[in-house]
Amino acid sequence: MDDFVASADSRSVAPTRPRSPAGKHGQTGVRGWLLVLCLMFTVIGPALSAWLMVNEYAMFAPRFVGSPGLQGAVFVSLVITACAVAFGIYAGLRLWRIRPKAVTTAKQALLAGLAADTPPTDQSKMVVDRFSVCQACC
Numbered sequence: 423m424d425d426f427v428a429s430a431d432s433r434s435v436a437p438t439r440p441r442s443p444a445g446k447h448g449q450t451g452v453r454g455w456l457l458v459l460c461l462m463f464t465v466i467g468p469a470l471s472a473w474l475m476v477n478e479y480a481m482f483a484p485r486f487v488g489s490p491g492l493q494g495a496v497f498v499s500l501v502i503t504a505c506a507v508a509f510g511i512y513a514g515l516r517l518w519r520i521r522p523k524a525v526t527t528a529k530q531a532l533l534a535g536l537a538a539d540t541p542p543t544d545q546s547k548m549v550v551d552r553f554s555v556c557q558a559c560c
Contacts, residue, residue, distance in 0.1 A: 451520075452517065452518050452520065456517065457518075459514070459517065459528070460514045460515075460517050460518040461514075462514070463510045463511060463513055463514025463515075463517065463528070463531065464510075464511050464514035464515060464518070467507065467510055467514075467535070468507050468510070468511060471503060471504075471506075471507045472507075474503075475500050475503055475504070478496065478499070478500065479496065479500065482496045502538045503538045503539065505534075505538070506531075506534045506535045506537070506538035506539070507535075509530075509531050509534050509535075510531045510532075510534070510535055512527070512531070513527045513528045513530070513531035514528070514531075516528070
């Protein structure tokens with residue numbers, strides 16, 4: 423139902439427009455760097471993470487036969503990364519839709535992504551190097 427405002431003499435009634443959450447220049451929605459961040463969370467980040475996860479699995483798959491523990495560790499790493507990516511997509515969609523506390527969710531998603539990506543990046547090469555040395559010795 424429209425809101426009506428009576429004029430000063432109470433003879434005419436004019437509908438009022440509902441206020442919109444427009445910016446300074448009447449723009450609504452996500453634009454600029456925030457849109458880039460939303461795209462990073464929802465499109466670019468998940469695509470890069472999927473590519474990195476496939477490469478991580480392909481790097482370790484030949485070594486799974488000799489080490490079932492390595493297979494479990496890689497699987498856990500991939501699950502943690504997938505959860506961080508899913509949370510990042512959730513945070514990106516909340517930002518894009520301008521939801522309450524979306525900025526807090528985005529900060530948490532960035533930290534979760536950092537926590538999920540840091541160990542495999544540094545330790546994957548170290549595990550491969552140690553595994554290669556162990557196979558050369560034995």
